[in-house]
Amino acid sequence: MMRLLPILVSMSLVLPVLPLGALDWPVKDRILTGTFGEDRSDHFHLGIDLGGGEQEVRPVLGGELVFRYDEGDSYSSLPRGLGSFVVLHHSQDILSFYCHLQKGSLGPIQTAYSPSDRIGIIGDTGHSDGKHLHFALYDEEAGSWINPLSILPPLPDAQPPVIKRVLLSVGEQVQPLESGATVKAGHGEILAEAYDLREDVRFHWPLAPYSVRFSLDGKEVARILFDSLLAIDGKMVVGGTGLTRENVYRGEGLLRCGAVELRAGESRLHIAVRDFAGNETVRDIPFTVAE
Amino acid sequence: MAFSVRKKRPARVFFVALLAIILYFGLFPYPLGREIVARPVWSVTLPDPGALQPLNPPSTVPAPDSAKAIAAPFQLGDLFGYAAANGDILHAEKTLFRVALSQAGFVNYTRLGTNWILQNVRGARVLSFSGYGYPLLSSDGGRIFIVKADLSGLIELDRAGDVRWSRDFPAILTAVSVPGDYLLVGLLNGTLLLLNGRGSPVYEHVMGGSRLPVILGAAVSPDGSLAASVSGVAPQFLTVLRRQGTGLAEMAKEVLASDFRREVRMSFSPDSRYLLVEGEHAAGIFDPAAPRLAWLSLPGGLADVSFPGGGRLTAVAARDGTRVELRILRPFSSPILTETFTAQQLFLGTVEGDLLLGLDGRLLRIGLEAL
Numbered sequence: 001m002m003r004l005l006p007i008l009v010s011m012s013l014v015l016p017v018l019p020l021g022a023l024d025w026p027v028k029d030r031i032l033t034g035t036f037g038e039d040r041s042d043h044f045h046l047g048i049d050l051g052g053g054e055q056e057v058r059p060v061l062g063g064e065l066v067f068r069y070d071e072g073d074s075y076s077s078l079p080r081g082l083g084s085f086v087v088l089h090h091s092q093d094i095l096s097f098y099c100h101l102q103k104g105s106l107g108p109i110q111t112a113y114s115p116s117d118r119i120g121i122i123g124d125t126g127h128s129d130g131k132h133l134h135f136a137l138y139d140e141e142a143g144s145w146i147n148p149l150s151i152l153p154p155l156p157d158a159q160p161p162v163i164k165r166v167l168l169s170v171g172e173q174v175q176p177l178e179s180g181a182t183v184k185a186g187h188g189e190i191l192a193e194a195y196d197l198r199e200d201v202r203f204h205w206p207l208a209p210y211s212v213r214f215s216l217d218g219k220e221v222a223r224i225l226f227d228s229l230l231a232i233d234g235k236m237v238v239g240g241t242g243l244t245r246e247n248v249y250r251g252e253g254l255l256r257c258g259a260v261e262l263r264a265g266e267s268r269l270h271i272a273v274r275d276f277a278g279n280e281t282v283r284d285i286p287f288t289v290a291e
Numbered sequence: 292m293a294f295s296v297r298k299k300r301p302a303r304v305f306f307v308a309l310l311a312i313i314l315y316f317g318l319f320p321y322p323l324g325r326e327i328v329a330r331p332v333w334s335v336t337l338p339d340p341g342a343l344q345p346l347n348p349p350s351t352v353p354a355p356d357s358a359k360a361i362a363a364p365f366q367l368g369d370l371f372g373y374a375a376a377n378g379d380i381l382h383a384e385k386t387l388f389r390v391a392l393s394q395a396g397f398v399n400y401t402r403l404g405t406n407w408i409l410q411n412v413r414g415a416r417v418l419s420f421s422g423y424g425y426p427l428l429s430s431d432g433g434r435i436f437i438v439k440a441d442l443s444g445l446i447e448l449d450r451a452g453d454v455r456w457s458r459d460f461p462a463i464l465t466a467v468s469v470p471g472d473y474l475l476v477g478l479l480n481g482t483l484l485l486l487n488g489r490g491s492p493v494y495e496h497v498m499g500g501s502r503l504p505v506i507l508g509a510a511v512s513p514d515g516s517l518a519a520s521v522s523g524v525a526p527q528f529l530t531v532l533r534r535q536g537t538g539l540a541e542m543a544k545e546v547l548a549s550d551f552r553r554e555v556r557m558s559f560s561p562d563s564r565y566l567l568v569e570g571e572h573a574a575g576i577f578d579p580a581a582p583r584l585a586w587l588s589l590p591g592g593l594a595d596v597s598f599p600g601g602g603r604l605t606a607v608a609a610r611d612g613t614r615v616e617l618r619i620l621r622p623f624s625s626p627i628l629t630e631t632f633t634a635q636q637l638f639l640g641t642v643e644g645d646l647l648l649g650l651d652g653r654l655l656r657i658g659l660e661a662l
Contacts, residue, residue: 040423040440042422042423042424042437042439042440046441046443065552066503066524067505067554068553069554077509077554078464078467079427080438080442081425081439082440082441089503109552109553111552126402127440134441140480140504143480230461231460231461235459236443236444236459
């Protein structure tokens with residue numbers, strides 16, 4: 001039951017907004033190659049990426065065209081890294097985004113889309129390093145981006161996330177934090193390289209986990225849950241936390257687990273990383289803090 | 292006697308009629324426009340973009356700034372560059388993926404690159420900078436921005452390439468206008484923002500009145516006194532705003548007949564007197580002083596716009612397939628010149644107030660003189 005709690009919580013947030021089960025995946029072959037909330041160098045990933053080669057893209061739900069851009073064809077006052085893309089408006093002011101579509105595959109303008117209509121074909125237009133669909137959901141009323149996995153039908157996944165290493169950063173110094181380690185007392189920051197993998201991606205392709213929890217000596221230090229992202233005061237933050245990308249990531253695939261005050265004695269760090277399907281990996285690290 | 296009477300009456304009638312006509316035109320004068328003569332000044336054949344590869348590395352010695360004054364940017368398909376007033380091509384280059392082009396310089400960038408070079412109108416290196424996303428320059432070339440790849444935010448860099456400010460927006464960017472000191476951005480959720488030099492909003496308003504809110508076009512006048520947007524779906528609105536203090540205040544709102552679901556072209560004339568806005572197979576000219584909006588029907592979609600004569604004239608090009616129709620007109624009057632071409636590539640610009648016309652590998656300067 002505990003494993004399902006985050007999913008149930010997120011579903012309860014989403015259920016009043018869109019009829020769950022009414023949505024379908026935008027592509028037939030669903031190879032998840034990018035998850036919500038990932039670090040994309042200068043921004044959070046605001047949607048999910050779906051590979052699977054050139055495929056037809058269809059609306060997740062019937063909707064109305066709000067905006068579209070066809071790379072190299074449409075007028076634009078700004079460069080558009082989303083490449084050729086289409087935005088549909090659905091009931092309850094939910095918008096769906098279908099990006100990096102093949103140039104010229106958008107077809108003639110149509111204002112109303114049913115789920116069986118073709119929006120375009122997966123491509124690699126814009127700032128894309130391979131053919132994929134960037135799919136995103138935006139709640140206009142809340143002004144936030146929603147994790148699409150919380151609304152789309154479940155995607156089977158039995159592979160648990162990976163906690164590759166845990167580090168302690170004190171000033172400029174970064175040292176591995178392993179069971180039995182001895183560290184100096186004082187202020188520090190816990191970092192972790194943690195990611196999710198999927199069995200349907202045959203090569204090493206780390207994805208952002210859905211949630212990460214850290215606690216020190218039984219007291220929760222940080223909790224990150226990628227359910228929503230929204231801009232507050234000009235900064236994109238994780239919904240419900242106020243954490244910016246710089247607060248969450250430190251480059252090189254490292255998650256920032258929060259600042260800690262290490263006092264002399266025995267301590268225990270607990271890290272729990274979960275993917276959206278509910279698979280969880282936990283690591284407990286007992287260590288000694290010396291004066 | 293009867294003969295003489297018959298002769299005098301027509302003379303009197305003619306005299307009275309003549310007097311009435313003179314009086315009429317004296318009392319109700321109709322200003323007749325001066326004749327405009329279009330005169331080709333020069334025509335140059337542009338280099339074949341394919342022949343320009345491999346690209347010459349940019350010179351590390353910046354060319355003198357005086358080059359900016361005589362350089363007119365052009366872009367025809369994947370070829371861009373700068374033409375001097377006398378027809379010399381100061382620089383021509385093939386786009387790597389896209390080009391951020393301004394009056395003072397350009398950034399030619401690749402699709403996935405993160406290191407860029409700002410070059411001046413002669414191709415000399417001005418600045419190297421890095422970022423993720425794509426570069427954008429203000430029209431005058433004085434400001435450098437990076438548009439985040441997912442359109443969620445903007446970053447402005449200083450002249451050393453360091454971040455001046457960074458801002459994430461609550462919805463994706465749909466339109467941007469930055470002629471110089473003023474930055475107007477439009478968002479997918481219908482929000483229009485005017486940002487100051489530190490990236491902070493001095494005006495923020497959700498354009499309402501439509502079933503679906505969205506900003507489809509944004510323009511700020513070169514002098515910063517006016518701003519405008521096309522917004523919404525069902526109905527679509529043209530909203531014109533006037534500077535009031537540091538912010539903006541609505542001065543006119545017109546319901547449009549269009550049903551665009553994409554960005555529309557709109558721009559102010561260089562003298563900030565008129566606004567040109569794209570309609571469906573039409574171009575609208577708005578005079579904020581009147582205020583009034585008039586539509587010019589076009590035989591195709593609006594393909595490009597420029598304002599020769601410092602804004603006294605408007606040149607619009609409409610495209611229907613490869614058929615291009617060029618019309619030059621004074622705002623709120625009938626076209627004074629209409630020409631039809633067959634062309635794949637088209638560009639309209641200005642050089643020293645004359646029209647710069649690009650058509651399939653050729654660039655023409657057309658002088659427009661009032662007699």
